[in-house]
Amino acid sequence: MAFHDQNNNHTNGEVSKKPKLSFSAITDTEIQSEFSHHDPTVARLNNGAFGCCPSSVLAAQRQWQLKSLRQPDHFYFNHLQKGILHSRTIIKDLVNAQHVNEISIVDNASTATAIVLQQASWAFQEGKFNKGDSVVMLHYAYGSVKKAIEAYVTRAGGRVIEVPLTFPVTSEDDIIREFRHVLEKTKSEGSSNKVRLAVIDHVTSMPSMVIPVKELVKICREEGVDQVFVDAAHAVGCTPRVDMQEIGADFYTSNLHKWFFCPPSVAFIYTRKSVNSVDLHHPVVSHEYGNGLAIESSWIGNRDYSAQLVVPTVMEFVNRFEGGIEGIKERNHDCVVEMGEMLVEAWGTHLGTPHHMSASMVMVGLPPSLGIMNECDAMNLRTHLREFFGVEVPIYFRDGGEVGCVSGYARISYQVYNKVDDYYKFRDAINQLVSDGLTCAFLSS
Amino acid sequence: MDNHDDPRNGTVQPDSKKPKLTHPISSHELLHEFSHHQTAVARINNGSFGSCPRSILTAQTTWQLRFLQQPDDFFFNTLRNGILDSRKIIKNLINADDVEEISLIDNATTAAAIVLQQIGHHFSSGKFCRNDTVIIFHCAYQAVKKSIEAYVIPVGGSVIEVELPFPVNSNEEIIAEFKKGIERGKINGGRVRLAIIDHITSMPSVVIPVRELIRVCRENEVDQVFVDGAHALGSMEVDVKEIGADFYVSNLYKWFFSPPSVAFMYCNKNKKLNDVHHPVVAHEYGNGLPAESAWVGMRDYSPQLVVPSIMEFVNRFEGGIEGIMKRNHNMVVKMGVMLKEAWGTNLGSPPEMCASMIMIGLPSKIRVMSDDDALRLRFYLRVYHAIEVPVYYQALGNGERDARDKDGFITGYVRISHQVYNIVDDYNRLKTAIIQLLQDGKICSELPKE
Numbered sequence: 083m084a085f086h087d088q089n090n091n092h093t094n095g096e097v098s099k100k101p102k103l104s105f106s107a108i109t110d111t112e113i114q115s116e117f118s119h120h121d122p123t124v125a126r127l128n129n130g131a132f133g134c135c136p137s138s139v140l141a142a143q144r145q146w147q148l149k150s151l152r153q154p155d156h157f158y159f160n161h162l163q164k165g166i167l168h169s170r171t172i173i174k175d176l177v178n179a180q181h182v183n184e185i186s187i188v189d190n191a192s193t194a195t196a197i198v199l200q201q202a203s204w205a206f207q208e209g210k211f212n213k214g215d216s217v218v219m220l221h222y223a224y225g226s227v228k229k230a231i232e233a234y235v236t237r238a239g240g241r242v243i244e245v246p247l248t249f250p251v252t253s254e255d256d257i258i259r260e261f262r263h264v265l266e267k268t269k270s271e272g273s274s275n276k277v278r279l280a281v282i283d284h285v286t287s288m289p290s291m292v293i294p295v296k297e298l299v300k301i302c303r304e305e306g307v308d309q310v311f312v313d314a315a316h317a318v319g320c321t322p323r324v325d326m327q328e329i330g331a332d333f334y335t336s337n338l339h340k341w342f343f344c345p346p347s348v349a350f351i352y353t354r355k356s357v358n359s360v361d362l363h364h365p366v367v368s369h370e371y372g373n374g375l376a377i378e379s380s381w382i383g384n385r386d387y388s389a390q391l392v393v394p395t396v397m398e399f400v401n402r403f404e405g406g407i408e409g410i411k412e413r414n415h416d417c418v419v420e421m422g423e424m425l426v427e428a429w430g431t432h433l434g435t436p437h438h439m440s441a442s443m444v445m446v447g448l449p450p451s452l453g454i455m456n457e458c459d460a461m462n463l464r465t466h467l468r469e470f471f472g473v474e475v476p477i478y479f480r481d482g483g484e485v486g487c488v489s490g491y492a493r494i495s496y497q498v499y500n501k502v503d504d505y506y507k508f509r510d511a512i513n514q515l516v517s518d519g520l521t522c523a524f525l526s527s
Numbered sequence: 528m529d530n531h532d533d534p535r536n537g538t539v540q541p542d543s544k545k546p547k548l549t550h551p552i553s554s555h556e557l558l559h560e561f562s563h564h565q566t567a568v569a570r571i572n573n574g575s576f577g578s579c580p581r582s583i584l585t586a587q588t589t590w591q592l593r594f595l596q597q598p599d600d601f602f603f604n605t606l607r608n609g610i611l612d613s614r615k616i617i618k619n620l621i622n623a624d625d626v627e628e629i630s631l632i633d634n635a636t637t638a639a640a641i642v643l644q645q646i647g648h649h650f651s652s653g654k655f656c657r658n659d660t661v662i663i664f665h666c667a668y669q670a671v672k673k674s675i676e677a678y679v680i681p682v683g684g685s686v687i688e689v690e691l692p693f694p695v696n697s698n699e700e701i702i703a704e705f706k707k708g709i710e711r712g713k714i715n716g717g718r719v720r721l722a723i724i725d726h727i728t729s730m731p732s733v734v735i736p737v738r739e740l741i742r743v744c745r746e747n748e749v750d751q752v753f754v755d756g757a758h759a760l761g762s763m764e765v766d767v768k769e770i771g772a773d774f775y776v777s778n779l780y781k782w783f784f785s786p787p788s789v790a791f792m793y794c795n796k797n798k799k800l801n802d803v804h805h806p807v808v809a810h811e812y813g814n815g816l817p818a819e820s821a822w823v824g825m826r827d828y829s830p831q832l833v834v835p836s837i838m839e840f841v842n843r844f845e846g847g848i849e850g851i852m853k854r855n856h857n858m859v860v861k862m863g864v865m866l867k868e869a870w871g872t873n874l875g876s877p878p879e880m881c882a883s884m885i886m887i888g889l890p891s892k893i894r895v896m897s898d899d900d901a902l903r904l905r906f907y908l909r910v911y912h913a914i915e916v917p918v919y920y921q922a923l924g925n926g927e928r929d930a931r932d933k934d935g936f937i938t939g940y941v942r943i944s945h946q947v948y949n950i951v952d953d954y955n956r957l958k959t960a961i962i963q964l965l966q967d968g969k970i971c972s973e974l975p976k977e
Contacts, residue, residue, distance in 0.1 A: 120595070131598070132598035132825065148563060151578075151584075152565045153564075154576035155915050156915070159977070189823075189826055192825075193824065196807045199808075200806075225810055226808060226824065230808035232812075233804065233808045346827045365644070366636055367674040368669075371677055372673075382637075383636030383670060384636075384780065384788045385633055385787060465603075474600070
């Protein structure tokens with residue numbers, strides 16, 4: 083399975099990822115202390131949404147903030163750029179980019195998306211892309227990405243094509259086949275309609291599954307797609323093989339505050355050096371406009387840049403764990419899958435994705451008797467679980483199923499602070515609801 | 528300063544602004560509030576990066592911790608209302624009609640992107656023509672100029688730069704130059720589509736007569752007016768209805784004690800400006816700028832949430848924010864006059880054209896002859912005298928306007944700020960440092976480079 087390969091096959095920049103030998107790993111007590119600011123009454127099963135940040139990183143962030151507040155002019159002239167460059171260098175090694183110029187730090191994946199789509203929009207406006215050329219995205223692309231494509235592409239005259247995906251999913255082959263089919267079909271419609279940009283998730287949000295990006299990027303190259311943008315909002319710290327050379331995309335973005343222990347909020351966007359004809363800019367234009375995306379992004383007006391400056395401290399944190407970030411990912415995956423299986427067995431349901439297509443999150447079918455009939459029901463159930471059972475977990479409504487079948491899935495996450503009890507709490511909560519005969523129809527009344 | 532025409536005196540204030548004082552903040556408490564500032568630095572550059580008192584930082588940390596404790600709950604149940612509370616306070620402060628006219632964003636630079644992106648769209652779509660222009664002051668903030676370069680020039684728009692007379696003696700001088708600029712825009716049948724007017728320019732710093740300039744714009748059928756009031760909130764009265772702009776932005780972290788960083792953007796609802804979007808598209812796209820700005824993806828929104836705490840802080844001062852503004856203005860003028868008399872130089876503008884910052888001419892003997900010289904002097908003052916103050920180089924060329932002292936032409940200015948934490952000694956140190964340079968016979972180009 084994917085994770086085992088990974089530990090044996092690394093060939094790049096390992097020094098920064100692997101902890102020094104003969105060290106004592108962080109203890110359980112220390113971990114709990116690092117996350118002691120989390121509400122102890124809540125079974126926090128939704129790391130995927132807002133991530134988490136350990137106390138030692140928060141403390142480092144505060145130091146940076148105080149440094150700036152102390153003497154901001156001096157900080158601006160003498161410390162800020164150096165600190166951001168340091169963070170960028172670490173990220174470059176982490177994701178196996180070739181050059182630090184390929185790494186820009188931005189607030190979040192939404193900002194990275196705006197950057198990529200803005201240049202696509204200009205390409206349409208300037209006639210570099212023809213009206214009617216298309217942008218391809220996956221059916222389960224993130225909601226705000228779809229809106230961004232509408233705002234930047236459709237408006238500029240581009241066409242949007244969705245690759246249909248099914249859920250539950252059993253194999254990557256289904257995704258690969260559908261994707262290839264869409265590209266071939268578009269091509270066969272006539273050479274005047276080119277696919278200019280493919281937007282591919284590395285891990286979809288809802289429902290969550292790991293997408294075979296490496297294979298899809300290869301198909302894009304075979305089919306002559308101009309640009310490939312991988313939206314990997316969850317990927318760093320969650321999925322194995324976040325390797326820019328291996329994946330081969332033109333643009334790649336991941337948040338660092340979801341699974342990489344950074345405070346809110348910080349993300350990076352990778353832009354392949356060889357894509358030099360593309361003019362990428364941060365949408366908030368400031369003094370550094372025209373000096374390259376990385377430099378532009380390092381100053382977008384007066385801001386608190388402290389979240390961008392703690393990446394070195396985060397590396398120290400993850401290296402306190404056995405196996406560093408790779409070890410964390412592997413254990414998170416094993417645990418989330420184990421917990422998923424425990425839950426589906428307890429409820430008599432099934433997982434929405436196979437193990438190898440789940441990273442640190444897995445979709446767990448909920449008992450049909452709960453009667454989740456629409457997205458509102460899913461949200462009401464989520465609220466009910468939060469308010470009455472102290473369980474925080476996002477719920478996905480799957481449309482189109484048969485009556486009596488599983489129509490709702492919980493996306494459970496596993497991060498280093500989680501305990502088995504968190505999942506037992508969830509299991510018991512659902513069991514309680516089922517035995518009480520509660521349905522979502524009742525919740526909404 | 529009892530000039531009744533002085534906009535800073537304002538009109539009768541609504542109750543939300545008048546503090547109920549038991550005792551005003553003591554000097555000891557004030558010292559503590561800014562005890563995180565580097566001691567021994569004469570910090571007379573509040574204009575660049577602002578300042579934030581301890582009690583606001585504490586309030587911010589509380590919000591941050593609440594989020595970190597249970598982020599989902601915070602997102603669903605707390606965030607939006609917290610932002611709305613802040614927006615309501617801003618709305619009252621600036622006399623807007625409707626809280627839907629108020630959005631909270633990171634900074635004025637973001638506002639420039641918002642306004643200029645939609646202007647750019649109008650050029651692309653053909654609504655505006657190739658001859659049409661955007662008018663700005665030549666000393667407009669660099670980020671604004673770059674935003675025009677990014678969003679307007681590539682789609683066929685052009686720029687008219689209006690020279691800001693400096694040193695300046697009266698509003699009339701500025702109005703006259705602006706009118707000339709507008710006329711240039713109408714040559715060849717072009718239209719001026721957007722005027723970007725600073726409320727207080729950054730460098731050199733001068734309070735601009737925005738009401739009068741906007742009147743000129745309306746008379747000349749300028750489509751949109753965007754007032755960049757980056758420095759305004761907390762240093763002068765902001766009444767958006769009276770000012771009459773279509774867009775108005777001001778930072779809160781410069782003079783209104785917020786942490787870095789947050790700004791408000793006002794969009795006049797009567798103008799029916801559609802197609803105004805935050806450049807980072809997220810779930811709320813299409814739901815109006817306030818909603819879009821309240822969620823631009825995962826961020827730390829705590830600076831946007833502390834506005835109620837800021838009101839509590841300013842209301843601990845005699846006269847609240849009004850009192851603070853008045854005292855800052857009086858002190859910065861007093862210190863400016865003290866310095867110009869000690870150096871035998873001039874003020875860059877009369878006191879009524881200043882708010883909480885003022886430009887003071889540097890002795891010509893120091894020979895600030897370039898931007899590089901200005902930077903060297905700034906660096907020298909920071910490193911050798913622990914004084915933080917920005918230095919401005921003003922090229923000669925206006926003949927009558929060129930200021931002189933007994934030794935030659937004045938080409939360098941310092942921009943001093945006064946905020947509640949400043950003391951007279953800060954300015955005495957600057958006075959002495961410059962006098963020392965003169966006595967040592969040093970000139971800027973001889974000073975070490977950073």
